[in-house]
Amino acid sequence: MSLTAESHRIPLSDGNSIPLLGLGTYADPQKTPKGTCMESVKIAIDTGYRHIDGAYVYFNEHEVGQAIREKIAEGKIKREDIFYCGKLWNTCHPPELVRPTLEKTLKILQLDYVDLYIIELPMAFKPGDAIYPRDENGKFIYHETNLCATWEAMEACKDAGLAKSIGVSNFNRRQLEMILNKPGLKHKPVSNQVECHPYFTQPKLLEFCRQHDIVIVGYSPLGTSRDETWVNVSSPPLLKDPVLNAIGKKYNKTAAQVALRFNIQRGVVVIPKSFNPQRIRENFQIFDFSLTEKEMKEIEALNKNIRYVELLM
Template structure:
């Protein structure tokens, strides 16, 4: 695979293409200053990024959309150069709520379509305006999940031209099989966004997805924040790993750049999140070196099979995806 900073897209099974490197735009709205996503996305487009991973539940799609529109207006990019991934949140899984949720994303972005729309989690929560519904005891309120019905509503959005490609996130093999075996399936999921990095290489799910022509999009590709409310702190900090650091020294690269290069070299899309202009630039510099087969193997051997993102607060949901082996 000949990857360059200007050309690093891979084909999706529906004929569209996805850039192997994107920018994650997740932000905690309580601690992120207004305008941060706007400036960072504009900066990222100037650096060369064309793939942006967002979600309604990040509460900043209006800023991401404004950045994209400003960069189209000043002639830096055209709309067709940009690949935007939006996500269907778990309180919008009933079929009649899918299109309105996507329309909320399009309204926030002020764009006519998104390039990829994915079911963010296989677990449905009680529908409504509260994204994290809880009862009076603080327990999350779940909703019956009918993934096939949700998927049919996603297919209708594609048929209506609101989205180019459809995918999923955090789905295990059983949940993917459910969609593939759905009677009358019109549009297959083209991607599955899952946690994927040198400490959690996902060999079995990756192999299954390859067999099904599903592109894997890896989130937390360089590890994640150490926020104890949702991160498994038993997992050691990825970027301090000696193997990654020593391979990086050989190429005058950082452990983060080596971790990103590892995944793109095996065809896994990476979406590192950063709101630091220096890091956004730094993470993009992975196309001027390549890892040897031996180095790829030594990084694969770092796999500890432990997740940073366990989502244990929802482990009692009937469709919690991480009880299965893969």
């Protein structure tokens, strides 16, 4: 597979395609100055990124939409050049809420469609205005979810042209099988977004998804920010790994660039998040070298089944 900075899309099972490298846009809204996300998306588009990964619960989709629209107005890109992924949040699983939720996202983005819409998590919270509903003891209030019914509502969004493709996130094999074996399945999930990096290579899930023509999109492909509110900070930092750094030295690349290249070479889409202009550009410089089979095996051997994002919910 010859990958270049200009052409690194891979096919999805529904006939659409997805760029192997995207920009993640999650940031703590409390700690991120207004406009940071918008500037970062503009820098990413100027750098060559065509895949932007966002979500309603990141509270910055208005900035992402504005950046995309400004770049279209400048003549830098056309809408169809950009691949935007949005997500259905946990409080919106009831089928009757799926389309209105996506329509709300489109209104915030001021776009006519998203390229990929995914169920963010296989579990549901109590529907309502609270994004993170909690009881008087501070515990999350869960809600029974029928993933198959939610999926049918997702299929209807695709049929209506509001989402070009539909997929899932954080689903395990059992949850994927539930959808794949659903009677009357109309559109199967094209992708499953999960944590994936050299310390958590997901070999079994990757193999299962390959068999079913489901693309794995890897979040936290560089480990993660060390934010103790949602990350296991006792885990060793991935980018200090001696093997990744030694391979990087050989190619005059950083450990981060090696970690990203590793995943795209095995067909895993990567969406590193950065709002640092230098790193946004650096993360894109992964198409001018390739890892040997021996190096790929060395990196595979680093797998420690370390999950940085523990989803403590």
